[in-house]
Amino acid sequence: MSYTNPTGTAINTTTTTGGTTGGAGAGAVGSTAEDRARFVEYTCGDCDASVSLKRGEPIRCRQCGHRVLYKQRTSRMVQFEAR
Amino acid sequence: MGAPSQEELEKRKRIQINAETVGNAASNDLPYHWPGENHEWNLDYFEKTFNVHFHTSTPYDSSFSLTGIDTSVANAFRRILLSEIPTLAIEDVFIYQNTSVIQDEVLAHRLGLIPLKASRRGLNWMKWYSKPTEDSEGSGAPSDYNCAILHLKAKCEWQEGGLQRAARGETDPDKLYVNHSIYARDLKWQAVGKQVEMFADGPIEAVNPDILIVKMRPGQEISLMMHAMKGIGQDHAKYSPVATASYRLLPTIDITKPILGADAKKFARCFPKGVIGLEAVTAEEAKKDPELSGKEGEIKAVVKDPMRDTVSRECLRHPEFKDKVKLGRVRDHFIFRVESTGQWESDDLFLESVRLLKVKCQRVRRGLDEMMK
Ligand SMILES: [Zn+2]
Numbered sequence: 001m002s003y004t005n006p007t008g009t010a011i012n013t014t015t016t017t018g019g020t021t022g023g024a025g026a027g028a029v030g031s032t033a034e035d036r037a038r039f040v041e042y043t044c045g046d047c048d049a050s051v052s053l054k055r056g057e058p059i060r061c062r063q064c065g066h067r068v069l070y071k072q073r074t075s076r077m078v079q080f081e082a083r
Numbered sequence: 084m085g086a087p088s089q090e091e092l093e094k095r096k097r098i099q100i101n102a103e104t105v106g107n108a109a110s111n112d113l114p115y116h117w118p119g120e121n122h123e124w125n126l127d128y129f130e131k132t133f134n135v136h137f138h139t140s141t142p143y144d145s146s147f148s149l150t151g152i153d154t155s156v157a158n159a160f161r162r163i164l165l166s167e168i169p170t171l172a173i174e175d176v177f178i179y180q181n182t183s184v185i186q187d188e189v190l191a192h193r194l195g196l197i198p199l200k201a202s203r204r205g206l207n208w209m210k211w212y213s214k215p216t217e218d219s220e221g222s223g224a225p226s227d228y229n230c231a232i233l234h235l236k237a238k239c240e241w242q243e244g245g246l247q248r249a250a251r252g253e254t255d256p257d258k259l260y261v262n263h264s265i266y267a268r269d270l271k272w273q274a275v276g277k278q279v280e281m282f283a284d285g286p287i288e289a290v291n292p293d294i295l296i297v298k299m300r301p302g303q304e305i306s307l308m309m310h311a312m313k314g315i316g317q318d319h320a321k322y323s324p325v326a327t328a329s330y331r332l333l334p335t336i337d338i339t340k341p342i343l344g345a346d347a348k349k350f351a352r353c354f355p356k357g358v359i360g361l362e363a364v365t366a367e368e369a370k371k372d373p374e375l376s377g378k379e380g381e382i383k384a385v386v387k388d389p390m391r392d393t394v395s396r397e398c399l400r401h402p403e404f405k406d407k408v409k410l411g412r413v414r415d416h417f418i419f420r421v422e423s424t425g426q427w428e429s430d431d432l433f434l435e436s437v438r439l440l441k442v443k444c445q446r447v448r449r450g451l452d453e454m455m456k
């Protein structure tokens with residue numbers, strides 16, 4: 001069960017990102033124009049609602065006001081060997 | 084020096100099973116083993132003595148006996164069955180989304196172990212795929228003749244009103260969610276190129292549609308693509324065409340002195356059911372055998388079906404039987420059991436192992452011819 005890089009239309013190797021609790025402001029690394037325009041989907045840690053945030057917005061659920069949000073898993077392809 | 088008697092020949096190929104030891108285990112029908120006897124391998128002699136006998140034969144489970152063959156050859160068949168007959172199995176998994184509780188690599192491993200079945204014609208038509216390595220470029224990009232594409236896409240959600248039922252205390256997942264259990268039947272094969280034609284009479288699918296792959300809860304999702312390739316068990320156990328392929332030697336039980344009465348019943352209990360039978364001593368036997376004289380009508384232990392014996396040696400633990408019975412095995416009687424995982428039929432598997440051994444022998448012969456040039 002070894003991990004190999006994604007093939008095909010090779011996007012950069014990505015590892016899963018789960019359980020990132022709201023700490024420093026979203027998108028602390030890198031700040032291009034593209035970054036700023038993009039919404040990122042999060043999941044509320046309390047009510048499980050989906051929350052889309054822009055860079056710089058307060059980390060807070062719009063439904064219940066909970067301040068812990070989870071980042072969702074990437075939908076980029078990851079290749080595995082079935083062994 | 085005359086030819087050995089039939090009795091002597093039987094004794095030579097009888098393995099002795101004693102209470103703590105095993106005797107006469109090595110083959111001895113070899114040249115120069117017995118003075119004055121020729122044991123050179125001979126095709127005519129082999130043809131005369133070799134025999135195949137089927138006990139049970141269902142598509143995926145068969146049992147048969149090979150008699151009059153050397154251990155080395157019988158074992159070669161077994162090893163080829165386990166690790167050299169090619170089958171199709173999932174090799175690469177491309178995961179787009181997996182939010183289930185099973186980790187990506189574990190999920191990929193599980194998928195790899197699912198036995199697949201398909202049209203025999205299509206499977207024979209498919210070629211090997213070898214991955215590119217540093218030393219070789221492999222067989223190039225996956226193509227329709229060496230790679231089958233399968234998909235698995237599922238998302239678990241609440242049923243209509245499921246949330247309310249859960250709040251009221253309902254716990255049965257069938258009444259709360261949709262897609263909460265993903266089975267092997269949910270693997271969907273996508274035919275590409277010539278596969279459409281070659282697999283017309285049997286699509287690629289799981290042998291056992293009810294294999295549970297993963298359980299999910301609302302919001303969890305799996306979306307992945309798989310490449311199934313042809314490989315052999317030597318590379319990975321998932322490619323092995325058999326769940327088990329094994330043999331055992333035919334057990335023998337020789338009752339050397341009659342076992343009578345209550346002892347006979349106890350003796351029968353030392354073996355699995357059906358191995359030892361109980362019969363009344365006949366008048367004729369009582370007359371012939373001095374040890375049975377006057378015992379007419381008493382029950383006597385007789386060997387009914389030694390093939391069912393597990394050779395537990397239990398009878399040798401009891402002092403009353405110790406000197407009345409000899410346990411053994413026949414060295415050249417192999418009881419095979421071949422259980423297929425479903426891609427091949429069991430009897431075909433054995434024939435394929437014979438074919439492969441033949442191919443290997445021809446390869447050795449070509450090599451030797453090359454050396455002699
Ligand atoms: Zn919330």
